[in-house]
Amino acid sequence: MSEELANFQAISVIKLEEYQKLVNVLQTKIVGLEEHQQNLELKERETNKKSEELANFEAISVIKLEEYQKLVNVLQTKIVGLEEHQQILQELHHRERDRVAQLEKDMGRLVDEQNKKLDDLANNAIEKALQAKTAVIKLEEYQKPVNALQTTIVGVKEKIIAIVVTELEEQKLSNVNKFAELEQQNALQETVIKMEQYQKQQQQNIIDMQKTTIAVLNENGIGLIMPQQNRWNSSACHRGLALSGPDRLIAQHNGLNNVTVFKDQCNVYIGLGVNQMPLDRCVGWCKGTYAYGSHGHFLGHAVDDGCRGSFNAAHPCIKGQCKFGGGDVVGCGVDLATRQIIYTKNGRCLKTTGLFVDSTSADLFPCVSLLRFGDKIEANFGPKFEYKF
Structure with a gap:
């Protein structure tokens, strides 16, 4: 009985030691499992955090994507407006180019017409100036014999007066007849009056000729009278x-x-x-x-x-x-x-x-x-x- 008890105790000690080893092993596994559980929980928390961050990132990305899309839409609208404005500018440029070309054409035509008018006026002015010069030369040529005639008339008048005076003086010395002397004086006066009338008539003829010549020049548009301005003063x-x-x-x-x-x-x-x-x-x-x-x-x-x-x-x-x-x-x-x-x-x-x-x-x-x-x-x-x- 004692031996059996001793054997039992020995076997119990052995089993207890084995059990203790098993417990130790189990405790080690439990500790490992706990550590593994902690690691899993840590990883789970990290995974949840990353999931939250990912969700936040996705939400932010969606918002930014919408804002970006709006910005793109605005830019597209502006680009379309700029293209339309560019087309309008091109049309205006073409119209302005055509208008400038037409203005240059009209300006050239007006300049040509003005130059032609100026040339015609210059030619007419030159022609009229030549006609006026010719008329003045003819008038001067006519005036020369008239002046010579006037000089001759004055000389003849002076000679006649001198002759008559000489004759009167001679007759005064030889003729005592006062009546005859008076008649001769009257004759002398009549002669002088006739000469003066003749001279006045010649001067009037000269004046009339000058007026006629100037009138003819004026009628031909080459006179010396300046044209009047066709406007109010x-x-x-x-x-x-x-x-x-x-x-x-x-x-x-x-x-x-x-x-x-x-x-x-x-x-x-x-x-x-x-x-x-x-x-x-x-x-x-x-x-x-x-x-x-x-x-x-x-x-x-x-x-x-x-x-x-x-x-x-x-x-x-x-x-x-x-x-x-x-x-x-x-x-x-x-x-x-x-x-x-x-x-x-x-x-x-x-x-x-x-x-x-x-x-x-x-x-x-x-x-x-x-x-x-x-x-x-x-x-x-x-x-x-x-x-x-």
Whole structure:
């Protein structure tokens, strides 16, 4: 029994030692498993962290991708706008190039036309200058024999006077007849008077010849008279009137010559004025001036034919004439041979019998007066009038 117990104890100790080893092994495995579990948990946490980071990254990437897409869309829109703007610029460039080419073409044509006109004017001026020079030379050649004739006449006159005086002196010594001496003196005086009359006649012939020559030169356009400007004189214009148009022929109230009236209701005077006339007075109101008024009056004429009256109780006028207004063409002139004044309306001569300009008047010039604001006329000083009569 003791041996069995001892054997049992020995076997128990051995099994206990084996069991202890097994426990130790199990503990080691448990420790390993715990460490492995910790490692797995650590890896799991790391994996979860990476998953979260990956999810955050994906979310951020989606947001940035959307923003990038928006930016790309904006850039594409701008690119399309730039392309359209580029096309517009190209079209404008082509149009501007065509316009510049047309302008250069028109400018070249205008320059050629202007050069041609200048050449024609230069040729005409040279031709007229040569004609004038030839006429002057002929006039000088004609003047030479005339001067020689005058010198001869003066010499003959002096010789005759000397001869007559000598004869009288001789007759005084030999002739005691006072009556005969008186007759000879009378004869001498008559001879001298006839010589003076002859000399005056020759001088008048010379003057007439000069006038005829100058008139012929003027008719041919080669005279010495300067052509008048076909425009109003801006220095003789009231401050309330404005001149406009390419040739400054249009006069408007702002504050033979023809004029065209633009307004139906107007207060216009058209006629002839003098340099001494004040600019703030109407033509026809001042002494020595004459006018045709839009209300149908002739002003400035001292005529009593049953229609005579006074305008503004101070200015003589002839009433009952044709009125004029917008669209009418009114003319005014003077017959230089008779000094009779001429008025016309739309090409028809009005009755001006007995209406003369004063022979003592100074040089007259075309004049127009506009009384109402907005009154406007256009002048035509010739030579191409709308109506001819």
